[in-house]
Amino acid sequence: xTRIYRSEAGGRRVREQYEQMxxxxxxxxxxxRVPTREGETFVVVSGPEQAPPLVLCHGSGTNAAIWMGxxxxxxxxxxxxxxxxxxxxxxxxxxxxxxxxxxxxxxxDDVLRELGVGRTALAGASLGGWLAxxxxxxxxxxxxxxxxxxxxGVGRQRWGWLLKAxxxxxxxRWGRRRTLRAVAGLDVxxxxxxxxxxxxxxxxxxxxxxxxxxxxxxxxxxxxMPVLVIAGDRDAMLDTRETARRMAAAVPHADIRVLPxxxxxxxxxxxxxxxxxRQAGATxxx
Numbered sequence: 654x655t656r657i658y659r660s661e662a663g664g665r666r667v668r669e670q671y672e673q674m675x676x677x678x679x680x681x682x683x684x685x686r687v688p689t690r691e692g693e694t695f696v697v698v699s700g701p702e703q704a705p706p707l708v709l710c711h712g713s714g715t716n717a718a719i720w721m722g723x724x725x726x727x728x729x730x731x732x733x734x735x736x737x738x739x740x741x742x743x744x745x746x747x748x749x750x751x752x753x754x755x756x757x758x759x760x761x762d763d764v765l766r767e768l769g770v771g772r773t774a775l776a777g778a779s780l781g782g783w784l785a786x787x788x789x790x791x792x793x794x795x796x797x798x799x800x801x802x803x804x805x806g807v808g809r810q811r812w813g814w815l816l817k818a819x820x821x822x823x824x825x826r827w828g829r830r831r832t833l834r835a836v837a838g839l840d841v842x843x844x845x846x847x848x849x850x851x852x853x854x855x856x857x858x859x860x861x862x863x864x865x866x867x868x869x870x871x872x873x874x875x876x877x878m879p880v881l882v883i884a885g886d887r888d889a890m891l892d893t894r895e896t897a898r899r900m901a902a903a904v905p906h907a908d909i910r911v912l913p914x915x916x917x918x919x920x921x922x923x924x925x926x927x928x929x930x931r932q933a934g935a936t937x938x939x
Contacts, residue, residue: 655747656859657740663857667742670853674718679725689739689763691756692746696768697735700728705797705934706773707731708765710781712803713861714854716743719778719847723923730931734768736761738784742858753866757784758791765795774930776800778919779890783865790872798879798933800926802919803888805865807873808896811889873903879933880907883922885915 658664675684675697682699697717700707707727711719717735727733737743739760750756761784765773775796777785782804789796882900884893897909908929912919 655740655749657742657747657749659857659859664742667854667857668744670850671716671718671743674721674850677721679721680728685768686744687764687767689746689760689767691739691748691750691760691763694739694746694760694764695737695744696764698733698768699724699735700730700732702732704730704732706770707733707930708770708773708775709733709735710775710777710784711735711738711741711743712777712779712781714742714851714858716741718850722920723926726923726927727930730927731774734770734773736764738781740861741780742854749861752783752861752863755791758788761788762792771795772797774798774800774933776802776926776930777804778802779917780805780861780865782806786868786873786876789876789878790868793875793877796878798930799876799881800929801880801882802922803884803891803893803917804882804896805891806868807899808892808894809867810864810891870899870903873899876904876907879929880904881926881929882907882909883912883919883925884910885912885917885919887914888917890917 658667678697678699680699682697685696685698687694687696709717709720711717716737720735724733724735737745739745740747740749750760765771772795775785775789775798777783777800779802782801783806785799785801786804786806789799880900882896884891884896886893893911897911900907900909910925
């Protein structure tokens with residue numbers, strides 16, 4: 654089995670913190686554990702049963718808790734499925750098949766089948782943006798609209814921030830906190846709780862070392878569904894300028910928004926995403 658924590662005790666601490674956050678989920682929800690070919694997958698389900706589906710994919714080193722500031726608004730209009738990605742510090746299996754394969758699309762096929770979801774809107778952040786793109790490219794008939802927040806797989810990855818992380822690492826939790834504030838942009842109002850969670854995760858979690866595969870122009874060009882892209886112009890992890898340029902060239906109908914002064918963590922976009930999703934839904938019904 655894939656090892657994703659530095660120690661069993663550390664993994665237990667991360668899971669306990671996450672479970673506490675789940676107890677504070679802002680709207681009524683149910684917890685589903687569904688079988689897949691990669692192992693059990695954990696999903697937080699919110700919103701009316703008959704509402705159109707919206708599947709959420711979180712970023713690397715996180716879990717469904719990243720959506721706690723958004724889900725109350727989105728669950729008024731959608732049946733929201735916040736999925737814990739395999740191999741990440743949530744409650745899903747630790748499996749990490751190669752990213753440059755169809756394994757993650759097959760895994761998401763299994764998740765959606767077990768949830769009874771056919772066609773769905775799909776939203777993802779960072780690694781979750783890569784996952785959402787990968788699925789939309791491989792399964793275009795199953796994705797009704799696409800929301801990408803600082804998505805991986807389009808602009809090149811940046812590695813310069815690693816030097817700052819290495820230099821601050823000897824300073825323990827203070828150094829980890831300083832790195833996350835500077836690199837991820839977790840210095841915005843309301844992010845303190847999430848920052849605490851990420852500091853603990855960074856202390857115990859073994860992040861993926863595999864570079865994100867970059868999607869070729871021809872693959873991106875096949876995205877016919879409504880697409881919203883939001884990224885920060887000060888992202889230290891991904892080249893936002895290249896992401897915007899490539900998406901504009903390959904997907905001319907995409908709504909691309911580059912936020913000035915914003916780093917890797919894109920927050921405060923709840924209403925913008927909801928407007929996109931509702932307009933996409935209205936367009937499909939015409």
